[in-house]
Amino acid sequence: MPDTATAPEIKPTEILASTQREVQTPTFAGTETEAQKKLREAHEKAGKIRELQSQHPEDLKKQLVEVTEVGSFSEQDLESTKSLLSSEQAKTAAEGITPLIKYLEAARKARINRSEVATELGANADEILKKTAELLITRGNLLEKFSDLKDAFEGNDNALRGHVEDLIARDPRFQNELVKELKRIRDEAHENLRSDPQAEELERTKTEKGDVEELQDQQTEIIKTQLEARSVPADRIDAILKTINTGDAGFAISRTVDSIIDASGIQNVSYLDAYRQDASAVRTAETERTQLEQQLNQARRGKQNPQTAELIKSLDDQILRKGSAIDDLKQKQGDRKNNYESTFNVDDAGFEAQLQSLDEARAMLNPENSLNRAIQYATSNGQRLKELTRQVSTLESNTELTQRVAQRENDREKLSSALENAVGTAIGRFLEKKYDDYVSSQNVLIRASEKEAEKKGEKWLAESTKKLKEAMDKWGKFNPKTRKMELDRGNIGKSIRELAANSATGEDGSRKNVAKIVNFELDPEKAREQIAIDIKGEGTTFDSLTDIEKANAEALLKKRTADFEKLYSEHGVSYKERLTAAFFEARRAHDINFLGKNLGELSLTGDEWKILDSQFGLLIEQKLQSSKDGQKVMQDLRERGIVPDKKLKWLLWILLTLGVGAAGFVAAPAAAAAIGAVKSAGSAF
């Protein structure tokens, strides 16, 4: 009897009544635990289905479809997730995920409309189909995100790669897995990076400090480059930069001018300054003399009287004295220039060049000068940097806060990485679940055969069918506790090597494998001996039997051979297919290189591969021929003159075996139409 201790009691007569009862979603005080969350989600889901059930009590299949619908992950969801990331991380995440989200949304729209879909399509058919096709094309390379599969496509098989991507992308279950993965990432991110004002303040300050540091680095580089161009030595540049960092712009500028002057090769600046002062004094004296001359001219033009005459005389004297002073100043200036030229051995042009260099160096004292502005800006940044460094240091003195911020940064990195790997993770989970369902469907077939044999009283056939199932279960069995299919790599490797060894002579290796499992001798002579043992026990030979026993043994052998043929015809291909599916799943699930080497228990030698290819070549061709998807893919490849290599044929075969790409129960007319349009468009890339 089944264990019903925890299982709900079934009351079929109450089904309708139960669908109409009010469902109340449980609520929990405080932070929800994982178990509580699962219960709430389950309850909400049940509520939605019951609501649907009350609206369409007859359409049970719709309700099961509803259970599979996980909703959508919108661009708004992505925005809210991106807001938790740094700008660079967010940019990377958006580039990879945005086209996929648009594609998922279009696929979902085509999928969930169901009965309303015809009306919907009637109004917006062109738009929906166009959008879906465009998005499928722009969705990017799905497999780029999945290194295991990516490696399998190196080479010139991009056309097949497109088909494989298409098979995966349009499978509603993959779409659901991707939505679930994105939601999981979003929820985890919002949970880990929930509002923490203190941590956010430290993050903001650190971010600003980082930005200012970056600016300061750029500004420092500009100043350094300009000073190097003026041949300022490295130690002087360092000294100037240190002055900038102290925050004293005036001092930094004056040091810069001095350094540039020194670097320009200007000799005896004070002497040149004195020369400039002489020139300035000459100019001042000449201006004063001109003013005196103007006054004299005015006095001479005016009414003449004794006072005027006295003024004219005084002005004449002053002009004469001024002229004499100017001559002295010019003489002094000329002497100074001559002295300079003879002292420093330069000619007139060289002297003028020295003066010009000095003027240029001093031009940067002008606040509008670009170097002056750069130094002022860097000084101001330096002050801000000091302030921010102080603030960060104060905040970071709180160890617990620092740890929280470090954890948040770590969570951000994980979030960014998870978003980048979301597609690969979803493909992995999707293939895992397809494999689990594939094994279960094979189990159903073999269990049914066992039941049929039992009911017909075919004891040997029933037992042999059971043995075959048990042998296949050894490759991997679903563990209801962990909710996972647990693959046994050792047993899978052992069986596949046996298959290769049994195929070496060109015979059907899987037939030998199955015969060994059910203890059936394929060799007629040995089979007779085995029957003799079965009849009379160990040590019995066929020749030792009586005539009647021999006749019975022959009849039994005939029956057993027929039973074995029935068993093998019903489950032989399944055995081979399931073994290889297990082989690929075990490799996919555990190894970096999907079809690579270094696989330990699952590694095959080159010869073993050849043997398996010779064994499976026909099986693969049959699978490709019997599948609509397979036919279309192969036809398209043929038309392009592409012959896919063996590894890729195997990959396509495994996807078709697992039923990947089959639109299945969710293929509403709109989805089918959309997929058709998408496929036509898809074949162009």
Add this chain to the structure above:
Amino acid sequence: MDSNGQITEELKNKVYNKIMDVMLTSLENGTLTAEESEDASYFILEMIDSLPSKNHLDAFLEELSERWECFKPLLQPQHEEELKASDEQNIQNIKEEINQLT
């Protein structure tokens, strides 16, 4: 089920009904999570319409309950349930008769 062991539409609907009821009750009492119900639904939907015989249906229910324990009650043979319902009806009839006598 017809006389050849084929699954009738009526039986299929009945199984659908029971599966839905178990699933919803299990979702509500927490013995099945939303994610598990999704996985189970994919399997059910992909299998149930392609089951050719009663043996396959039984095998399917066995596999279903091995993967998701909440479906174990579905393994109770159909006729047992019918017998139980019949017994309950008989008891009810007898009770009514006794009541009429008293």
